[in-house]
Amino acid sequence: MILLPVLPIIIPLAGAIICMFFRKNRRIQQTLAVLFSVGMLAAALSLLMHVRGGDIAVMNVGSWPAPFGITLVVDMFSAVMLTLGSLMAVVVSLYAGFDLARGHIRFGFYPLLLIMMMGVNGAFVAGDLFNLYVWFEVLLTASFILLALGGEAPQLEGSIKYVTLNLLSSALFLAGIGILYGMAGTLNMAQLAQTVQEGGHSGLVTMVAIMFLLGFGIKAGLFPLYFWLPASYPPPPLAVTALFSGLLTKVGAYSLIRVFTLIFSTDPDFLHSLILIGAGLTMISGVLAASSHYEIRKILAVHIVSQIGYVMMGLGLFSHLSLTGSIFYLAHIIVVKTNLFLLAGAVHRLKGTYDLHKLGGLYKERPGLSILFLISAMSLAGLPPLSGFFAKFTLIMAGVQQEAWLMVVVALAVSLLTLFSMTKIWAYAFWKPAPTPLPDLQPIRPVAWIAFLLPMAGLTALSLGMGIFAGPVFRYAQAAAGQLMNPAGYIQAVLGGG
Amino acid sequence: MEVALAIVIGVLYAGGLYLMMRRNLIQLIIGLGLLSHGANLLIFTAGGLRKGGAPILAEGEKAFSALPADPLPQALILTAIVISFAVTAFALVLFLRTYQTLGTDDVDAMKETDT
Numbered sequence: 001m002i003l004l005p006v007l008p009i010i011i012p013l014a015g016a017i018i019c020m021f022f023r024k025n026r027r028i029q030q031t032l033a034v035l036f037s038v039g040m041l042a043a044a045l046s047l048l049m050h051v052r053g054g055d056i057a058v059m060n061v062g063s064w065p066a067p068f069g070i071t072l073v074v075d076m077f078s079a080v081m082l083t084l085g086s087l088m089a090v091v092v093s094l095y096a097g098f099d100l101a102r103g104h105i106r107f108g109f110y111p112l113l114l115i116m117m118m119g120v121n122g123a124f125v126a127g128d129l130f131n132l133y134v135w136f137e138v139l140l141t142a143s144f145i146l147l148a149l150g151g152e153a154p155q156l157e158g159s160i161k162y163v164t165l166n167l168l169s170s171a172l173f174l175a176g177i178g179i180l181y182g183m184a185g186t187l188n189m190a191q192l193a194q195t196v197q198e199g200g201h202s203g204l205v206t207m208v209a210i211m212f213l214l215g216f217g218i219k220a221g222l223f224p225l226y227f228w229l230p231a232s233y234p235p236p237p238l239a240v241t242a243l244f245s246g247l248l249t250k251v252g253a254y255s256l257i258r259v260f261t262l263i264f265s266t267d268p269d270f271l272h273s274l275i276l277i278g279a280g281l282t283m284i285s286g287v288l289a290a291s292s293h294y295e296i297r298k299i300l301a302v303h304i305v306s307q308i309g310y311v312m313m314g315l316g317l318f319s320h321l322s323l324t325g326s327i328f329y330l331a332h333i334i335v336v337k338t339n340l341f342l343l344a345g346a347v348h349r350l351k352g353t354y355d356l357h358k359l360g361g362l363y364k365e366r367p368g369l370s371i372l373f374l375i376s377a378m379s380l381a382g383l384p385p386l387s388g389f390f391a392k393f394t395l396i397m398a399g400v401q402q403e404a405w406l407m408v409v410v411a412l413a414v415s416l417l418t419l420f421s422m423t424k425i426w427a428y429a430f431w432k433p434a435p436t437p438l439p440d441l442q443p444i445r446p447v448a449w450i451a452f453l454l455p456m457a458g459l460t461a462l463s464l465g466m467g468i469f470a471g472p473v474f475r476y477a478q479a480a481a482g483q484l485m486n487p488a489g490y491i492q493a494v495l496g497g498g
Numbered sequence: 499m500e501v502a503l504a505i506v507i508g509v510l511y512a513g514g515l516y517l518m519m520r521r522n523l524i525q526l527i528i529g530l531g532l533l534s535h536g537a538n539l540l541i542f543t544a545g546g547l548r549k550g551g552a553p554i555l556a557e558g559e560k561a562f563s564a565l566p567a568d569p570l571p572q573a574l575i576l577t578a579i580v581i582s583f584a585v586t587a588f589a590l591v592l593f594l595r596t597y598q599t600l601g602t603d604d605v606d607a608m609k610e611t612d613t
Contacts, residue, residue, distance in 0.1 A: 011499075134577065134581070137585070164530070167534075171530075171533045178574075
């Protein structure tokens with residue numbers, strides 16, 4: 001039981017190493033990747049069960065006591081992120097077997113996927129800031145290579161932007177860590193929270209907070225720092241894009257929520273208002289940019305930005321209800337967004353294009369695929385009774401409660417524009433007759449097609465389930481947000497007695 | 499000493515950011531390198547500059563006679579150096595490959611993916 005928090009890190013590492021032994025054999029690699037992802041999911045689920053009652057699982061690596069050693073901490077928020085992240089790894093590794101070219105697999109798609117998962121999980125369980133930095137670098141390095149895998153011109157261009165801006169953000173983050181260490185003499189998040197709260201708020205703390213906001217903001221895709229995202233997400237193979245959209249920006253969002261509830265919560269008037277303004281602009285600019293595109297991948301990629309705006313809106317409002325909304329929303333978009341990308345990949349597998357002008361008539365040809373897409377798209381737009389509706393409803397309720405009317409109006413308007421973008425994809429690709437008949441690239445046997453669609457059907461069912469059983473999900477998110485709003489529990493769990 | 503290091507860090511940051519805003523890929527990567535050196539020196543300086551010895555107690559001693567140097571910032575910097583070394587190596591390969599594929603090292607010419 002005591003080793004549980006380290007499992008989500010060790011399992012993918014072991015998987016990656018074993019995968020390397022079978023470089024030439026794609027079938028074994030895929031089986032291994034799926035198996036290890038399922039193992040990771042099992043570990044995450046048992047952590048979820050462990051912390052469900054409100055406990056916080058703490059592990060001191062090498063038994064060095066808390067502020068000195070490396071501490072891994074899993075609270076309810078971490079556990080839910082771990083679970084969803086692992087689930088996405090399972091789905092994407094299943095999907096990748098069908099979709100990826102041989103070359104991508106030979107150059108190590110699966111080991112890289114597992115290494116990236118190790119970094120992502122590490123960031124979710126890290127209990128001190130420097131470890132968070134190291135895990136960020138692990139996942140970034142793996143993601144750099146995944147992004148450039150295949151080496152086509154648009155991919156390389158996108159990679160350069162992604163690499164440069166992410167290194168800049170890491171440098172900012174590292175500098176913030178350095179200054180914070182100079183002030184507080186510790187990097188353990190629990191002890192930092194204590195020190196900063198006791199020290200009251202000073203100018204230097206606010207400045208460091210801004211450095212973290214910029215550093216994580218670049219990674220999360222916050223306005224005005226998201227311009228790398230539409231350039232670098234669409235070009236790589238779709239399995240990569242889907243995985244990134246489900247996880248990478250969300251790790252940034254997770255870190256923002258973590259540090260701005262735990263450490264930098266002493267000056268909400270300035271800091272959280274700043275986040276709120278950023279969130280509003282993020283939503284608007286993301287959704288407006290999306291409405292001008294006619295390529296499915298681009299539309300979905302730019303929408304990631306506006307979704308991040310919603311998550312940050314919850315952090316910016318900084319109340320129990322709004323954080324509940326943020327957590328609910330994060331869970332919802334990880335599932336729905338990844339699913340939409342995978343379904344777009346299925347369209348591409350059939351027709352060989354993402355261009356809405358060329359596509360058409362898919363509803364007549366593939367009703368099953370179309371229904372899956374419709375459910376996910378409507379969930380993203382926030383139609384009841386799907387998961388997106390309840391997540392947005394919670395956030396907007398929080399806005400109404402705090403009389404942040406402008407934010408409420410923005411959130412509702414952006415929601416409407418999201419619906420517009422989604423119906424645009426629906427109408428162009430599925431509804432209208434194809435401008436010129438577009439034959440299937442290669443015939444796929446019905447059995448193989450159904451097997452291919454299974455992971456997507458699973459995610460769609462999960463999204464439906466999160467809508468229908470919104471009550472339990474909401475209560476869980478509420479409890480997780482309660483832990484975030486009350487850092488004393490976290491501090492006590494880590495430092496003991498505190 | 500702090501003042502001198504602060505100036506050095508400032509110059510490294512300024513130089514790094516200036517180079518990153520140039521159009522050439524090689525200048526971009528040198529800029530990134532300078533930036534990470536600046537961050538490392540910043541950790542070193544913010545961690546406190548002391549002339550004390552190593553923080554290791556001799557046998558039989560129970561306390562330090564003079565305040566020793568803080569080993570933690572150095573450990574952090576060492577980690578950061580290793581990471582930035584690896585990332586720089588990767589970035590160099592990526593840039594070389596980009597140059598070979600696109601036939602240019604001018605960042606301004608890489609606008610295909612922006613629209």
